[in-house]
Amino acid sequence: MKEKIYLSSPHMGGTEEKYVGEAFKTNWIAPLGPNVSSFEESLENYLSSGSYVAALSSGTAAIHLALILLNVERGDEVLCQSLTFSASANPILYMGATPIFVDSEPETWNLCPNHLEAAIKDRLAKGKKPKAIVAVHLYGMPYQVEAIEAISKKYDIPVIEDSAEALGSSYKNQKCGTFGAISILSFNGNKIITTSGGGALVSRKQEHKTKAIFLATQARDEAPHYQHSQIGYNYRLSNVCAGIGRGQMEVLDTHVNLRRNMNQFYQKLFASESLIQVFDEPSTDFYSNHWLSCIKFTENNTTKNSDGLREAFLADNIESRPLWKPMHLQPIFKDALFYGDGTSESLFKNGLCLPSGSNLTDSDRTRIQTIVVNYLNA
Numbered sequence: 397m398k399e400k401i402y403l404s405s406p407h408m409g410g411t412e413e414k415y416v417g418e419a420f421k422t423n424w425i426a427p428l429g430p431n432v433s434s435f436e437e438s439l440e441n442y443l444s445s446g447s448y449v450a451a452l453s454s455g456t457a458a459i460h461l462a463l464i465l466l467n468v469e470r471g472d473e474v475l476c477q478s479l480t481f482s483a484s485a486n487p488i489l490y491m492g493a494t495p496i497f498v499d500s501e502p503e504t505w506n507l508c509p510n511h512l513e514a515a516i517k518d519r520l521a522k523g524k525k526p527k528a529i530v531a532v533h534l535y536g537m538p539y540q541v542e543a544i545e546a547i548s549k550k551y552d553i554p555v556i557e558d559s560a561e562a563l564g565s566s567y568k569n570q571k572c573g574t575f576g577a578i579s580i581l582s583f584n585g586n587k588i589i590t591t592s593g594g595g596a597l598v599s600r601k602q603e604h605k606t607k608a609i610f611l612a613t614q615a616r617d618e619a620p621h622y623q624h625s626q627i628g629y630n631y632r633l634s635n636v637c638a639g640i641g642r643g644q645m646e647v648l649d650t651h652v653n654l655r656r657n658m659n660q661f662y663q664k665l666f667a668s669e670s671l672i673q674v675f676d677e678p679s680t681d682f683y684s685n686h687w688l689s690c691i692k693f694t695e696n697n698t699t700k701n702s703d704g705l706r707e708a709f710l711a712d713n714i715e716s717r718p719l720w721k722p723m724h725l726q727p728i729f730k731d732a733l734f735y736g737d738g739t740s741e742s743l744f745k746n747g748l749c750l751p752s753g754s755n756l757t758d759s760d761r762t763r764i765q766t767i768v769v770n771y772l773n774a
């Protein structure tokens with residue numbers, strides 16, 4: 397069997413072990429410590445001055461805390477992009493709130509401003525104002541930031557910016573992770589940088605950071621004994637994992653460039669294929685980290701399609717994956733409301749995520765190219 401080519405695998409820069417070693421040498425093997433503070437500081441500097449970062453155990457935990465900080469309560473409705481990973485939506489259920497799913501638009505594959513506004517108007521007409529909007533920069537592609545923010549402002553509904561896949565992306569030269577009322581990041585093993593597992597809540601308000609850290613460390617009141625007047629969580633990032641994050645921050649921009657080069661590779665590979673479109677920025681306002689490079693087959697292709705190509709890759713031990721299956725089609729959310737026109741369903745049916753790691757080699761690219769050429773010309 398040939399060596400496996402992964403969709404997106406961890407890529408160490410070299411200094412991660414040094415910082416992890418420091419945690420051991422100084423015995424900071426705890427969910428706090430110097431690596432946690434340094435990692436937060438380095439993210440704050442990277443994103444923009446005025447960003448406040450709380451390092452957490454996962455991106456999912458960050459979304460959960462964001463909903464709490466925005467006062468979402470049992471029975472509230474929360475609007476959420478349907479085409480996304482389930483972690484964008486599950487925390488809505490943790491809160492006992494109700495997710496309402498909204499379709500994508502074809503340019504960024506993200507939250508469609510028209511369907512979002514239609515959904516809000518309809519909920520208002522039914523006497524229920526949604527409490528928050530979860531918007532996602534899918535595969536690193538920024539959503540229509542200005543259009544979404546205009547709607548958020550018009551109806552006074554805060555946006556949770558799910559930037560789990562978009563560290564290093566930007567919209568009109570402003571970094572993803574700095575939009576919305578609260579933003580979240582993920583450092584899971586397959587993301588643009590990793591801490592093996594981890595995430596962060598990002599806000600423009602110091603008080604959000606303070607409150608997030610308070611809730612993430614069991615909501616201990618100030619007292620010599622253990623006293624609690626609120627529900628707490630165990631969501632803080634460990635100082636060992638934060639050491640990996642510190643090292644990863646040193647190579648973040650390099651790795652973004654390598655992922656963007658992978659995207660260029662696919663643009664060239666599929667340039668003359670009328671059947672296939674490589675997912676790309678709709679204009680220079682958008683700058684994607686191209687966390688994953690994706691393609692879309694034209695609708696109603698009978699002979700060549702995303703499943704066929706995926707199986708051809710699999711036979712050569714190359715991993716590729718369908719796009720995220722929209723949440724409104726998931727068994728867990730089968731009773732949820734959905735506002736849309738079928739765009740995300742069509743993307744799911746015809747799309748495919750391709751190997752995109754920053755650590756892919758020339759020989760990996762040759763193998764990928766061979767499979768593509770053979771499949772399309774067979």
Ligand SMILES: *Cc1c(COP(=O)(O)O)cnc(C)c1O
Nearest residue numbers: 454455456481483484560582584
């Ligand atoms: C990975 C991911 C998350 C969750 O992050 P974890 O750190 O894995 O909990 C949330 N939203 C999106 C869009 C993601 O891709």
